[in-house]
Amino acid sequence: MHADASTLSALSLYLSMAAFALACSITPGPVNIVVLTSGVQLGFRRSLGLVLSATAGFCLLLLLIGLGLHQLLDDFPHLTVIIQWAGVAFLLFMAFKLFTSSGDLGNRDRKQRRLSFAGPSALTGAVMQWINPKAWLASIAGMGAYAANGSTSLIWEFTAIYFVICFGSIACWAYAGAFLSRFLGEPARIRLFNRVMAGLLAASALYLVLE
Incomplete structure (x- = not known):
């Protein structure tokens, strides 16, 4: 009976971790x-590298x-401001690249792809996470909720669960984009789509400034 209660407790904890990861990743x-x-x-x-x-x-x-990295924010509170403005600058850069994109799909030759925006590089995703204050706050909140007792095993378990849920959630956005491309087709429609996405990225940057 005690073993069953422990199993149910652990399962409940893992499901809660998964729900937290899903809520943060899919939105x-x-x-x-x-x-x-x-x-x-x-x-x-070709977007899976970015997802990963x-x-x-x-x-x-x-x-x-x-x-223990969160101690950096306690010891150096100005680091949050630096991260925030780095995030704003990077978002505005990505928005500019999208807004000025030619609208061609990624089936051009390699030389042409170097000349204009044909999708972000694989490292873009990691860079965006590390300069996003929301990612730092979500990490602190998640670890505070599920590994506040400092258990190393819980830290690793939460990270492993988050990886699986996060990868699947972000991959859904890549799949949605691939599905949308069937209906966009023409460069003019792609350009319009890119400019809408650029506007959303710029709005995200503005939100970081005003928050």
């Missing part, structure tokens, strides 16, 4: 907007926060 945000755009530009398979990068970047941050 719209700058990273998911970029992944959606990548799905439109490059297709699902964003997932690994966040989960590494989550793990390090659990192992």
Whole structure:
């Protein structure tokens, strides 16, 4: 009976961790907007590198926060401001690249792809996670909720669960973008889509400034 109660308690904890990860990962945000755009530009398979990068970047941050990185924010409070403005600058840069995109899909030759925006690089996802104040706060909140007792095993378990849920959630945005590309087709429609996404990224940057 005691073993069954312990099993149910652990299962309840893991389900709660998974629900937290899903709520944070599946909802719209700058990273998911970029992944959606990548799905439109490059297709699902070629966007998986970006999906993996964003997932690994966040989960590494989550793990390090659990192992004590959050103390940096306590010891150096100005670090939050630096992260915030770095995030604003990067979001505006991505918005500019999207807004000025030619609208061609990612089936051009390699030389042409170097000349204009044909989807973000794989490292973009990880960079966006580390300069996103929301990612730091979500990591601190998550670890505070599920590993506040400092248990190393819980920190690793939460990170592992988060990785699986986060990867699947972000991959859904890449798939949605690939699906949308079937209906956009023409460069003019792609340009319009990119500019809408650029506007959303710029709005995200403005939100960071005003918050």
